[in-house]
Amino acid sequence: MRIFIARLAGTAVFDPAGDRIGRVRDVVVAMRPNDPPRVHGLVVEVMPRRRVFLSITRVRGIEADAVVFTGTLNMRRFEKRAVETLAIGEMLDLAVEVSGERVTVLDLAMERTRTGEWLITKVAVRRPGRGLRRRGETLVVDWADVQGFAAVQADQGAANLLAAFEETRPADLANALRHLTAKRRAEVAAALDDERLADVLEELPERDQIAILGKLDGDRAADVLGAMDPDDAADLLQDLPPAQAEAMLARMRPDEADPVRRLLTYPENTAGGMMTSEPVVMPPHATIAEALAEIRKQDLTPAVAAAVYVTRPPAETPTGKFLGVAHFQRLLREPPSSLLGGAIDTSIDPIRPDLPLRQVTYYLATYNLVAAPVVDENGRLVGAVTVDDVLDHLLPEDWREHDEQPHEGETTGHAGPEVRGGG
Template structure:
């Protein structure tokens, strides 16, 4: 009787939870590492890249993968917590093979890779790539209309060639449900070429959200590879404080060129933020808090708080100011916390329930004092007010944390601590491949 070996398409594995034998979650699968081989021999899977709870990415050899099932992957043994570093001979299946344009051996027709099938070899823990799911056509409009088919790995050629202008649609579809911070992690670990291709395929709002979560070097690299007009659009879609931080890393000429292409009102906010010292309330604040006039009602405030584009910190409170109600506003009157909005009738005027005793922060307040303020008053955001009493913006706790953590925290994760149950550090691997 023939032995039926399992086959899995890798798009179904992206983001899959990884568990140890005790049922404790180790992290989530972010990619698979393959070794391309000479001729038409199917590539061998060397292991998987797992993002552990600390956001560090580690390598787990396939010999330690005991189960690949729908919705979960089971691994065994002691895990080496050393950060994964891709070697020149290795290929990332999700990051580098999806969306490649290759050719069918029989006809020479160009096809686009939509997915990759992997299978476990009988009676062994070795896995290899055996199937390729492709769409005929060169991409663009043809990509959506062309015939799709699944072929053997040996039926296509061109994976070992360097490709210029590789698409990113299938890769993005694989990670469609990722939060911006997690998608930023995916981009950070791609090659510079692939990172630029994926960034080009993201829409402006999604790319803006992802850029805000990337290390500064990646931000500068990506924004520098976009056309000026699109770079300006992405900067407009970013939170003003994040856009100001990014622009401050660019050469003066490039910074001024992009600011000139932005909408005047957006550029004005960013210029104002860049005028403050970086580690002060003015340098940390966003210029887009929820501002309401004194005659606004609780119902008006709740309608503004419901905006799905607001971060939880910004939605936690509204600021009552006299007109104009765009920063810098008229006289700042007080703040109304979200919980208070839930306790009062919808017709209540926000001016009647505003907390007027809570002190505001001057824009030159240094970071340690901002941190102490948030801790002392149990706040997730704080108003920033100038000498004339006008509201300039609000400092949120997430921006404060960004500046309290080490500069490379986005790359290193939260100190790279090992999850419970995975202590140790014995290098694992096959054929000397441990990390």
């Protein structure tokens, strides 16, 4: 059975009882001088975003949408050994040679031998485009016919690595980036479009955000910052030296920089310092149907889409006079042709931008809210604090990388405590 490795990325991993325990993120192989690489196992991501090692000897079956293992699964965090290579993270997009021709690695295929071991036996490659053809011919060749995998390349590219993670959430791609070398991270960042890179940066620890942003040229960095949510962009800029942060803001478009500048005027652990300045805002004369259409937009997080904030014009923050909140459950109960102003919840009082984090937490918990309006001294809506904003500030600063820290008494490597997979 021949299995193309890039297609395994994101595949669910199940024990024989049918319980899903994680997803495949990479394949661990050992390079050998004169023979095809031997497959050691799979890198599996289990909750909460911890990468562990699943030996290939424990894999009972591999299908299009499932990997089933038997026996035990090592639950210590995975660390690649010096003799190992990650097939997806490190080998895709390499420039190699086939019969003296320079080609690019698209994928790798592994097969099980008669002795039961798994080897990389085939390589899918693409020839350079010629003439009017932008994409060259794709070939599948034997491993033995390929030269150049051992070479260190200045610019490897990342198109095929990203194709393997195309369907993953930004948080999953961010976690994958954290496990790549600095060089590989820079290549992936260069290959991502601004919107996708902005989404990924929002899921990374601050030091990784700064490192990636620092590898981009000034204009590209400003474009990516502009594509980020203003509150996330403000949090990132707060960690930069003031002169560098101001230089970044100066390169951004004024309509993107202005909300970030406003957020930077508030202390970090206050409602103003953690709020989003782009909640769903609509006038009272809008219909229920129009409001529902707004909160259906795919790019809204569930917390932001939980309510529509009703104000007098203008609808951009800082808005006209704040009138109230229309919760999405109320919108679902109202006739679509009704006016939004008639669905306002008058029992919810807005909070002020200077309200401390502790008080914001009490407010959301007391009224069982996932979001709260933030209104200035002039009665204008300036933003909304969501429960995920609060969690970001309540958790330790390094919470996004906490899964990488060994628990007390743990060691690194492939050996460690195990869970039974059944069978």
